[in-house]
Amino acid sequence: MNVQAKHTSDITDAEESLAVQEELSKLDSTAATEIAMQNTLLTPRFYTTDFDEMDAIDVSPVREDWDKLIAQMVSDPNKGHFKKNEDWDHVDWDGMEPKLKKEFIDFLISSCTAEFSGCVLYKEMKRRGSNKDITQLFQLMARDEARHAGFINDALREAGIAVNLGFLTQKKKYTYFRPKFIYYATYLSEKIGYARYITIYRHLEANPEHRFHPIFKWFREWCNDEFSHGEAFALLLKTDPKLTSGGNVWWIKFFLTAVYSTMWVRDHQRPEFHKALGVDMSWYGQEVFRKTSEISKQAFPITLDIDHPRWMPNLERLQRANVQIAEGKKQGGIGGALKRGVGMAKAAAAFVSLYTIPSISHAVPDSPRLEPAY
Numbered sequence: 081m082n083v084q085a086k087h088t089s090d091i092t093d094a095e096e097s098l099a100v101q102e103e104l105s106k107l108d109s110t111a112a113t114e115i116a117m118q119n120t121l122l123t124p125r126f127y128t129t130d131f132d133e134m135d136a137i138d139v140s141p142v143r144e145d146w147d148k149l150i151a152q153m154v155s156d157p158n159k160g161h162f163k164k165n166e167d168w169d170h171v172d173w174d175g176m177e178p179k180l181k182k183e184f185i186d187f188l189i190s191s192c193t194a195e196f197s198g199c200v201l202y203k204e205m206k207r208r209g210s211n212k213d214i215t216q217l218f219q220l221m222a223r224d225e226a227r228h229a230g231f232i233n234d235a236l237r238e239a240g241i242a243v244n245l246g247f248l249t250q251k252k253k254y255t256y257f258r259p260k261f262i263y264y265a266t267y268l269s270e271k272i273g274y275a276r277y278i279t280i281y282r283h284l285e286a287n288p289e290h291r292f293h294p295i296f297k298w299f300r301e302w303c304n305d306e307f308s309h310g311e312a313f314a315l316l317l318k319t320d321p322k323l324t325s326g327g328n329v330w331w332i333k334f335f336l337t338a339v340y341s342t343m344w345v346r347d348h349q350r351p352e353f354h355k356a357l358g359v360d361m362s363w364y365g366q367e368v369f370r371k372t373s374e375i376s377k378q379a380f381p382i383t384l385d386i387d388h389p390r391w392m393p394n395l396e397r398l399q400r401a402n403v404q405i406a407e408g409k410k411q412g413g414i415g416g417a418l419k420r421g422v423g424m425a426k427a428a429a430a431f432v433s434l435y436t437i438p439s440i441s442h443a444v445p446d447s448p449r450l451e452p453a454y
């Protein structure tokens with residue numbers, strides 16, 4: 081079969097998309113795949129869950145909103161979008177400042193792994209399930225994530241590297257999360273993904289001289305896909321009120337704190353990348369948190385107080401502790417282990433301080449549906 085006849089942007093089935101990726105993987109670089117294979121607190125992971133429990137979800141309580149959302153996803157407004165066209169300017173990889181090049185490639189690999197992590201999880205749910213509503217949704221989301229990952233790999237290939245997605249599927253470690261944690265974590269990562277992409281897109285729309293790579297031109301349609309995925313999880317959360325009340329609110333607060341602080345620390349590892357974009361990292365972080373918090377009021381009864389006097393100082397403390405952990409790891413030996421241990425204790429203290437900031441409560445609307453408004 082000549083699987084290369086189609087481009088990943090036109091494919092509506094994640095399995096077929098993967099086959100195309102595998103065919104292309106002859107060109108893939110070992111180094112990029114090794115980076116994507118890493119499992120640390122800061123790198124994107126692959127998840128697995130109790131698929132039977134997820135298959136048992138009954139969407140009748142949100143049927144009207146559900147059918148509308150699915151119809152919109154079935155209409156596939158972004159089919160064919162994730163493909164290089166005449167808007168794809170020439171990229172001077174050789175002329176790129178080396179530090180920026182390294183950070184940008186790291187950004188692309190990390191984004192590709194994150195997109196693909198969604199694809200793998202959604203595809204597996206589709207494969208294992210028998211509930212028509214659930215399998216249809218997950219098939220549609222896997223379709224989108226396969227396109228996103230494929231498109232980033234297209235960009236990486238121009239720099240002579242790419243992530244071997246077939247290899248990752250087989251070999252990367254899978255982390256088990258029970259379904260409710262998958263809902264919180266995935267809902268948030270879809271919405272924060274939307275907020276990240278649209279914030280960069282709008283910034284570059286106003287400051288096009290900072291658009292140092294054409295992939296950013298694709299971010300608007302891209303983030304609309306992520307927005308829809310987040311909408312689907314908001315509806316799933318709505319099917320069972322227990323998921324967003326009682327003791328689970330503490331879990332929601334935990335995931336909000338973990339997702340926000342991980343993003344902060346991860347972004348601060350890429351100063352040159354943000355400088356090239358003309359973006360102040362701390363402004364960007366707070367802006368993304370603000371948008372994500374505003375959106376998440378559709379589903380979660382609390383938001384984090386990101387203007388609290390303890391918020392920024394402890395994010396910065398967490399960031400410094402992370403640098404210390406990395407240095408200790410690099411140093412090795414007893415001295416390195418000690419440095420690492422102290423760094424980890426500091427990181428834990430900073431996280432506890434963030435987690436214990438009183439949250440802000442909200443009334444959650446009856447119908448969660450939102451449209452992308454930023």
Ligand SMILES: [Fe+2]
Nearest residue numbers: 195224225228
């Ligand atoms: Fe995506």
Ligand SMILES: [Fe+2]
Nearest residue numbers: 198270306309
């Ligand atoms: Fe997504």
